[in-house]
Amino acid sequence: MYYQYDGSFTGFLSVIYEAYHDGTSHVEGIENISAGTNLFDEEKIISANLDKADKVLTGLYHKCGAQTAHTLYYAFMAEQPEREMLLFYFICAAFRDPDTLAKGKADPWIGQVESWSLKTSNECHRMLGLLRFSELEEKILYAEIRPDHNIAPLIAGHFAKRMAEEEWAVHDLGRHIVVYYDKERILTANVTEQEKNIKYSPTEKKFRSMWCQYYRHISIEERRNPKLQRSFMPEKYWPYLTEMSKVS
Amino acid sequence: MVMCMDLMSKLGVLADAAKYDVSCSSSGSGRENKPGGIGNGARSGICHSWSADGRCISLLKILMTNNCIYDCEYCANRRSNDIKRVFLTPEELVALTIQFYRRNYIEGLFLSSGIIGSPDHTTEFLIKIAKLLRIRENFNGYIHMKGIPGTDTVLLKELGRYVDRLSVNMELPSEQSLQLLAPQKTRTAILTPMKFIHEQFTERREEKRLVKYMQPFIPAGQTTQMIVGASKEHDRHILKLSEALYQKVALKRVYYSAYVPVMTGKNLPAIKQPPLLRENRLYQADWLLRYYHFSADEILPEQHPDFDLEVDPKTNWALQNWRVFPIEINKAEYEMLLRVPGIGIQSARRIIRTRRFIPLSYDSLCRTGVVLKRARHFITCGGHYYGLGLDNPDRIKKSLISSKYQKMFRQMSLFEGQA
Numbered sequence: 199m200y201y202q203y204d205g206s207f208t209g210f211l212s213v214i215y216e217a218y219h220d221g222t223s224h225v226e227g228i229e230n231i232s233a234g235t236n237l238f239d240e241e242k243i244i245s246a247n248l249d250k251a252d253k254v255l256t257g258l259y260h261k262c263g264a265q266t267a268h269t270l271y272y273a274f275m276a277e278q279p280e281r282e283m284l285l286f287y288f289i290c291a292a293f294r295d296p297d298t299l300a301k302g303k304a305d306p307w308i309g310q311v312e313s314w315s316l317k318t319s320n321e322c323h324r325m326l327g328l329l330r331f332s333e334l335e336e337k338i339l340y341a342e343i344r345p346d347h348n349i350a351p352l353i354a355g356h357f358a359k360r361m362a363e364e365e366w367a368v369h370d371l372g373r374h375i376v377v378y379y380d381k382e383r384i385l386t387a388n389v390t391e392q393e394k395n396i397k398y399s400p401t402e403k404k405f406r407s408m409w410c411q412y413y414r415h416i417s418i419e420e421r422r423n424p425k426l427q428r429s430f431m432p433e434k435y436w437p438y439l440t441e442m443s444k445v446s
Numbered sequence: 447m448v449m450c451m452d453l454m455s456k457l458g459v460l461a462d463a464a465k466y467d468v469s470c471s472s473s474g475s476g477r478e479n480k481p482g483g484i485g486n487g488a489r490s491g492i493c494h495s496w497s498a499d500g501r502c503i504s505l506l507k508i509l510m511t512n513n514c515i516y517d518c519e520y521c522a523n524r525r526s527n528d529i530k531r532v533f534l535t536p537e538e539l540v541a542l543t544i545q546f547y548r549r550n551y552i553e554g555l556f557l558s559s560g561i562i563g564s565p566d567h568t569t570e571f572l573i574k575i576a577k578l579l580r581i582r583e584n585f586n587g588y589i590h591m592k593g594i595p596g597t598d599t600v601l602l603k604e605l606g607r608y609v610d611r612l613s614v615n616m617e618l619p620s621e622q623s624l625q626l627l628a629p630q631k632t633r634t635a636i637l638t639p640m641k642f643i644h645e646q647f648t649e650r651r652e653e654k655r656l657v658k659y660m661q662p663f664i665p666a667g668q669t670t671q672m673i674v675g676a677s678k679e680h681d682r683h684i685l686k687l688s689e690a691l692y693q694k695v696a697l698k699r700v701y702y703s704a705y706v707p708v709m710t711g712k713n714l715p716a717i718k719q720p721p722l723l724r725e726n727r728l729y730q731a732d733w734l735l736r737y738y739h740f741s742a743d744e745i746l747p748e749q750h751p752d753f754d755l756e757v758d759p760k761t762n763w764a765l766q767n768w769r770v771f772p773i774e775i776n777k778a779e780y781e782m783l784l785r786v787p788g789i790g791i792q793s794a795r796r797i798i799r800t801r802r803f804i805p806l807s808y809d810s811l812c813r814t815g816v817v818l819k820r821a822r823h824f825i826t827c828g829g830h831y832y833g834l835g836l837d838n839p840d841r842i843k844k845s846l847i848s849s850k851y852q853k854m855f856r857q858m859s860l861f862e863g864q865a
Contacts, residue, residue, distance in 0.1 A: 301803050327494040331549045360486050405545045411454055415461035417497035420706050420720055426500025
């Protein structure tokens, strides 16, 4: 049987719940509903259900521990093609043997899931530093990012703690997702239209150029090493960095 | 607008003056945000950018003023140097810190300063800035400030209540070099505040066991910095000093700064390039001290007081102590695994974890993150040896120095005159 879901993590876990009840040996494929229908195969469309998803995740958490649940979530958010069946395999293996992850390096499939999860956490950590807010007219802080993995929801908690008294928004340009914080809650929304007419606050320009000034002066000319700089801060992030857009 | 332009150029001058201080880490403090406040500490530290020299920018690293009563020969801010002197007011510094922080440019402030009036007078300014940030602005991000040698301990104690990290710079590794290059600084004046901060730190930790809430005293600990290559000390001397500092005053880090020839002076060495490779070797050895259970005497024994610039200190140690190798990867203890070149803390832990279930083969070792290029010469997997060194360890060294590296080494030693 082929299962179709809406592409969300909750949706995916709901599929796992249904598949478990149908008997896992029936599962031939799990795919995003946007992939379209298959002509010849039997399909089942699963809608995202929080209760079902919660049962699967709590079950995994209690049986295999936080590390396994975390790996699953982060590997999912890496948004690699064909992720569903591999993650399905990972969940089955974990439920059969709670030590799956510890033995992971010997099984190339589990190793793959682990490396996806690692990629997501690495980009998360990197983005905590490389994200740049700009102050808009209404005092809202606004950041644009274009990450490889779906990390906007994962980094929101960090900024909510750090800037609890500010209103801010992180916009994932590639995925058309905005994560917005209104001083109380974190909200995630899909946006279709690109905001072209952004109005910055009157002091924004001043602080930007001060930051660029600082950035230029803090480098030691005698130790110049652009290769090292690139390896820490890959060029793909530069268009959204205040200091790099001015320099280049 | 005139004010703004003015601030721009001051920012440039004072960032220039602060950049030779290498410390920029924002780790070690898990300070929480407070209701109505802004900022918190990230225990692992966060780098926010990397400048053109490849060094990370984590904090707004800046001098309050480049005015200084001292006349240290290596320093661009020395009294006898004819440069523009500027001063950032506490309000300007606070505004810069908060506004940069909100935009996620930085993790916090790293404030140092030239000495104006007296060490006490300068420290009073630092305290004022720290208080403005912590109390008025309710800023809970990272603050690192310099402890100025010769400051009254009462003032240091107060400063320590507001900041996450304090550092007193050693600057030069011996009393003689200090006398030669920084005649107004003495070793005692530097070590006294260090010891005092250490005492406060331990005292506070003891008390913390008894009382639940306690105002923290420099939660991220203290660090120091030494300039490498401006004076004549051997590497062994520097490393022994670091070891002593780690053991006696429990420093978190010792930073090494390759001497950049910004000034000329009769007592300064005439070099064109900063000794970057030597600095790198010192950092590698420093890591061996702190995380790999090595002692300074093992890394640099008395008969070899300087680093071999061709291979890293760990490989060098392994080659000198070839009699303990190769070791069996499936049996060796954790401490021994750590001593194998190419195996780090992560991979050593992973080896231990994995081999509990399945014996490791050479192929599965690849997936643990071990750098086999180096490690293969020093290990056996299930009794098999995959390296080059069994009969002749010299071949290992030859194979490890790649052609690119040899070229770099030649250039470096040309500049340093250490061929």
